[in-house]
Amino acid sequence: MDNQKILQEVKQSFMLKRVRALDENEAFIQAMCQNDEFNKLYTAYNSKNLAYLRSKFAGENSxxxxxxxxxxxxxxxxxxxxNIDKSNLQPKYECPICNDTGIVNGKMCNCLLSALNSKKSILMSGKSKFKSFADCDDSIMTEQDFKTRDLLKTWCEKYPNGTKIxxxxxxxSGAGKTFLLECMANALMAAGHNICFKTAFELNELARQYHIGKSYDFSNCLQAEVLFIDDLGSEPMLKNVTxxxxxxxINTRQSNHLPTVISTNLDLNNLLDRYDERIFSRLVNKRLSININLTSPDKRLS
Ligand SMILES: [Zn+2]
Structure with a gap:
């Protein structure tokens, strides 16, 4: 896919984000306007605000x-x-700098740049397309699989309004971990969110290169709304790097309340052994984490 096409797709997802924020705002105002006092105030506010916005063309009217x-x-x-959240009065754009238009002062906003990066990272991962929840094959799913799928799907739909990050x-291997990660990434992207998807192996290699002085910009991994790390534990353990x-x-993302989703062949004990307490306690945390154990047999063999 060429750059122009990628930009076009990302811009479209931004437009959807804006429309969603505006729709939610409108629904809120409409519901509130059932109340006479609010309705009166809002009608007055709306007409004055319109008059003010129009007058701005002729200069500031204080x-x-x-x-x-x-x-x-x-x-x-x-x-x-x-007791109603007053921030609902305005549309809730994800990016307060560009109001999800992706443009600020005639230039691309950082949020648009990082969304472009995340789209490119998918393409660079060699996958032209991620799997989606609709691709789940019901005929080979166990009861637990359905529960897991519904849990993850709901998490994506609720994002960013969940407590677990x-x-x-x-x-x-073969239990369907990568599949589920892709489904989540896909659902989030379709809703206009900016994600970063890397295998642990890739991430480790990027860190190694960075460590020996080759430049790599980690800002997308650090700032993407949701980071996916596939197959943690499969990467070689490099001293002073991994x-x-x-x-x-993980620490930076957690401090900024940004979710990280990982898949791993390791169980919790092995995870602790391999990565030590500092990392483990951030990944596996009662208040902030959801742990899902996939016990189904190898789906690739069925
Ligand atoms: Zn922005």
Missing amino acids: ALKSEVENLKAQLEAFLEKN NINILGA KEYLYNL
């Missing part, structure tokens, strides 16, 4: 501006009095 601000403050006070998918980079990555 009297109108303060009227708008005053009405907005009254609306916020009304919501606060009724680490998902560890454990299980033997644990250090992994710790940094």
